[in-house]
Amino acid sequence: MDLRTEIRDFLSSRRARIAPEQAGLTAYGRNRRVKGLRREEVALLAGVSVDYYVRMERGSLAGASDGVLEALASALQLDEAERDHLFHLARQSGAPSNPRRHKPAAVTVRSTLLQVLDAISDAPAWICNGRYDVLAMNQLARALFSPVLADPRRPANTARFVYLAPEAAKDFFVDYDRIASDVAAKLRMEAGRNPHDEKLIALVGELSTCSDLFRQRWASQDVRLHRSGRKRVHHPVVGQLELDVESLELPDEPNLLLNVYTAAAGTPTADGLALLASWAATQQMPATELQTPDG
Structure with missing residues (x-):
């Protein structure tokens, strides 16, 4: 499970399900090439630059503050589980590179x-x-x-x-x-x-x-x-x-x-x-x- 791919697919899938009208935006033009919101529309709603959002959707959440993540969750209309998942992905994105897979230590049911x-x-x-x-x-x-x-x-x-x-x-x-x-x-x-x-x-x-x-x-x-x-x-x-x-x-x-x-x-x-x-x-x-x- 590649983390960058997980982040990219999660953010793009959440963006694709929101029509501009659902986000309070005016959809200009009839021939929109994308399903749902455009990247620049998400950036506008989240209050970040387009370049920054594009970088996040390409799989880099490292360094994103809690405020930015909350704004992104609001822009993408994430529910509680999706918001938690976004924060989990962000924490993992900030972890050391090339982490080793781990086998959980054996425990007992007390x-x-x-x-x-x-x-x-x-x-x-x-x-x-x-x-x-x-x-x-x-x-x-x-x-x-x-x-x-x-x-x-x-x-x-x-x-x-x-x-x-x-x-x-x-x-x-x-x-x-x-x-x-x-x-x-x-x-x-x-x-x-x-x-x-x-x-x-x-x-x-x-x-x-x-x-x-x-x-x-x-x-x-x-x-x-x-x-x-x-x-x-x-x-x-x-x-x-x-x-x-x-x-x-x-x-x-x-x-x-x-x-x-x-x-x-x-x-x-x-x-x-x-x-x-x-x-x-x-x-x-x-x-x-x-x-x-x-x-």
């Missing part, structure tokens, strides 16, 4: 976090990293995500499930197209934070090689934050569940996320989770990798 997972008995809960590796799950999450865990590789990875087992993923995720877009966008967000992560580079390469859909979604340059929301799944045993999802960053583990799935009491989904818990108690659930989440 025993207290495993206790937290086990204490959440009425809701599926699991811990992942920014690459979508499944690092630890409680019993109910292992039951819920049994289709994802069918792949014998450990740690299991939900991005691989979505893109490399598309038929199973379409059966499981009711809103498969949205899930696929979100997964690619969140992986790109992670790539902005950690562009030299060897395992992330390998994962993106594997998905790009094996999935036409991933290549299309990756090329969109879209980014997403891990946030709360609703996820609809069709479990092979208990049927459709509409789950409220909370993705929580762990203060002492900044690269990990705790995901908890709940349903309001008295709803069909709450009944479905209770049935799932009863079923799980009678099953030998697939193991998840608990000890080496980044190893």
Whole structure:
């Protein structure tokens, strides 16, 4: 993943989606050669020289102040995730040249976090990293995500499930197209934070090689934050569940996320989770990798 190319493609794709009228500008002439805003129009909106903006869009954000980046984010009408991604790219642009790829050091999921997972008995809960590796799950999450865990590789990875087992993923995720877009966008967000992560580079390469859909979604340059929301799944045993999802960053583990799935009491989904818990108690659930989440 070449950083200059990442910056160029991200900025040009955001510029291309904004019509002059959307930015409060008058579009002179009918034969505009570019889709969206021209570079000079972005420079005008951001309050920088055309030469400076052209240099930034060619892949050089090194030295750009926070004020300039904020102005650029405003000019390009970036949402919160896109703004964060811009700042991540800028920080990486200012890093030493020719950085080495790094293999994340092996860590463990702390025993207290495993206790937290086990204490959440009425809701599926699991811990992942920014690459979508499944690092630890409680019993109910292992039951819920049994289709994802069918792949014998450990740690299991939900991005691989979505893109490399598309038929199973379409059966499981009711809103498969949205899930696929979100997964690619969140992986790109992670790539902005950690562009030299060897395992992330390998994962993106594997998905790009094996999935036409991933290549299309990756090329969109879209980014997403891990946030709360609703996820609809069709479990092979208990049927459709509409789950409220909370993705929580762990203060002492900044690269990990705790995901908890709940349903309001008295709803069909709450009944479905209770049935799932009863079923799980009678099953030998697939193991998840608990000890080496980044190893």
